[in-house]
C-alpha cells in the first residue's frame with residue numbers, strides 16, 4: 373500500500389498546483405479551499421455513494437423512489453474546487469442509470485476553478501451552479517427536482533443547510549453531513565451549540581461521541597418537521613471534524629417515533645457517572661401513543677451524592693447501521709482488489725470501518741479508564757486486565 377502523500381503529484385507553483393486524489397486531478401489555487409487532510413472524508417464519501425447506489429439498484433427496480441425520471445442526482449452543495457463532484461463522476465461508474473452531479477458554490481472564484489477542473493478530468497456529467505446552497509435546494513424542491521444524494525461539507529456548522537436539504541432529498545436518499553464545529557459541539561461554547569444545534573453539550577471524556585449524537589438529534593428534529601426521519605448509517609469523529617451518513621425517509625409515524633430516541637444526559641459533577649433520560653416514551657405498548665417520559669434520575673447521584681449537570685438532547689439510538697457498514701467493508705475490499713491505489717486512505721478506511729463494526733450497538737457514550745481511575749484515586753491498570761476481572 374502506497375503512502376497517500378507519496379502518491380500525490382503536485383506540479384506547478386505552491387499556489388497553482390495540480391493535485392491527484394482518487395481518480396481525479398484538480399487545479400488547486402489559493403483562492404479556493406482545498407484541504408488535503410479531508411482526503412479521508414472524501415474517500416469515504418465516494419465509497420458510501422458507490423455502495424449506496426449499487427445496493428439500492430440491486431434491491432429495487434428503476435422505478436424506485438430514489439431515482440428521479442430514471443436518473444440519479446448527486447448534489448455537492450458546497451463544492452469549492454469541485455473535487456468531490458469530479459470524484460463522484462469518475463468513481464461511481466457502476467451505476468447503470470445516468471448520474472447528474474451538481475457542483476455548487478456561492479463563490480465565483482470557486483466556479484471558475486470547478487469549470488477548469490471539470491475540463492481537466494473530462495467529467496462532463498458534472499453541472500456547475502453558482503448559488504446559495506439553500507436557495508438552490510429550495511428551488512429544486514419547488515420544481516420537484518428531488519436529489520438522491522446530498523453532500524453538505526461546509527466550513528464549521530452544517531445546520532443552516534439542513535432545512536432545505538431535508539425537504540429536497542428523495543425518500544430513501546443519502547444525506548452526508550460534515551461538521552468542523554468541534555469546539556462548539558464538545559462543550560467549549562454551550563450557548564452557541566444550543567443556538568446552532570438545539571442541544572447543550574457537556575465537557576466530558578465522551579464529548580466526541582456526544583458531538584455525533586447532537587448532530588444526529590439535530591438532523592432528526594429538522595426532519596420530523598416534514599414528517600421525515602434520518603437513520604444514521606455511519607457516524608465518525610475524525611481528526612477535527614464529524615462526518616455522518618444518513619438515510620432520510622418519509623413517514624409521519626416514524627418521524628414521531630424517532631422522538632423516543634432523544635434523551636438528555638445527566639452527568640454527575642462528582643464521580644462523572646452518567647445516565648440517559650429519554651424525552652418521551654411509548655404508552656401502553658401503543659407506538660402512536662407517545663407521552664412525556666417519567667424522570668428516571670434522582671436529584672443527586674446514588675454513587676457519590678453530588679448533583680448532576682444536564683446536557684442534550686442527544687440521539688440515544690444506534691449511530692451506525694451495521695449492514696451498511698458491512699457493505700462498505702465488502703465494497704472497499706472489492707475496489708482494493710481491482711485497484712490497490714484507488715483510495716489514498718485505504719488503510720485508515722479499513723481500520724475505521726472495522727472499529728465501527730466491532731462497536732456495541734445501542735450503548736451510548738462511554739467511560740475512559742484513566743479518568744475513572746483518577747476519580748477513584750487508584751492506579752490505572754491495563755485495559756486487558758480491567759476487562760478480564
Ligand SMILES: C[S@@+](CC[C@H](N)C(=O)[O-])C[C@H]1O[C@@H](n2cnc3c(N)ncnc32)[C@H](O)[C@@H]1O
Nearest residue numbers: 405450451452477478479503504505525526527
Ligand atoms: C469547506 S469548503 C468545501 C470543501 C469541499 N467540499 C472539499 O471537499 O474540498 C466550503 C465551501 O462552501 C462555499 N460556501 C459557503 N457558503 C455557501 C453557501 N451559502 N452556498 C454555497 N456555497 C457556500 C465556500 O465558498 C467554500 O468554497
Ligand SMILES: [Zn+2]
Nearest residue numbers: 640643673676
Ligand atoms: Zn456521582
